[in-house]
Amino acid sequence: MALEKIQLEHIPPTYQVYAAFFRDVTNTEFLHTQLLSRNSEFEYAFVDASAVISRLQLLSAVYSSVNALIVGALRTPNVHSEIVVSLSTNNNISEAYRRWGITPGKTKDLIVVKIVLPPANTQDESQPQPTQTPTDDAIWAHLTTNVKGTPAPLTDAELAQATDWPKVRKCYRLNGVPALDRVTDEDERRRRIETLAVMGMALRGL
Numbered sequence: 001m002a003l004e005k006i007q008l009e010h011i012p013p014t015y016q017v018y019a020a021f022f023r024d025v026t027n028t029e030f031l032h033t034q035l036l037s038r039n040s041e042f043e044y045a046f047v048d049a050s051a052v053i054s055r056l057q058l059l060s061a062v063y064s065s066v067n068a069l070i071v072g073a074l075r076t077p078n079v080h081s082e083i084v085v086s087l088s089t090n091n092n093i094s095e096a097y098r099r100w101g102i103t104p105g106k107t108k109d110l111i112v113v114k115i116v117l118p119p120a121n122t123q124d125e126s127q128p129q130p131t132q133t134p135t136d137d138a139i140w141a142h143l144t145t146n147v148k149g150t151p152a153p154l155t156d157a158e159l160a161q162a163t164d165w166p167k168v169r170k171c172y173r174l175n176g177v178p179a180l181d182r183v184t185d186e187d188e189r190r191r192r193i194e195t196l197a198v199m200g201m202a203l204r205g206l
Contacts, residue, residue: 002151003140008063016116022149029104045083046102049109050164053194054156060198061086079115089200099171109162172197
């Protein structure tokens with residue numbers, strides 16, 4: 001099973017974080033339609049992997065979003081949409097959806113994140129309350145039934161195969177940055193891009 005359960009530091013364990021990665025997804029239009037219709041069975045963050053650099057970048061957005069939920073500071077309708085927006089360095093929500101959200105016909109590699117809330121989430125009563133906490137197997141069964149793609153491990157090495165680096169540099173406004181252009185080692189340049197991206201995401205919340 002390629003579904004990963006992740007425990008984030010400083011997040012109460014009652015907030016369960018799951019993530020999965022699918023390559024070569026063929027039914028993005030269907031998945032996008034479920035989001036637009038706010039189908040409660042599709043309470044996920046669907047993230048276009050082409051603009052994701054690493055697990056660190058992704059989990060930074062997840063941490064920021066869950067923390068915003070806990071303290072009652074969400075800027076989007078729910079914690080899953082907040083994850084997509086938290087990947088951005090600015091507060092333009094529609095732009096974040098276009099760059100990091102699922103795009104019918106364009107998104108090929110898809111990261112799926114699911115946050116399972118505590119049975120009684122008193123922090124934000126506006127959020128949908130699960131009648132029964134779903135099991136790992138139930139979440140994975142639902143994903144593999146509805147996401148038509150090839151499951152892959154959510155590792156930096158696997159993500160690197162999906163990352164569109166020119167797109168990443170555009171999204172994080174890193175084109176024409178002399179400090180990056182002078183770096184000749186490709187791995188080192190990518191590490192620096194990751195650092196700048198995560199820093200930009202963190203500064204967005206200030």
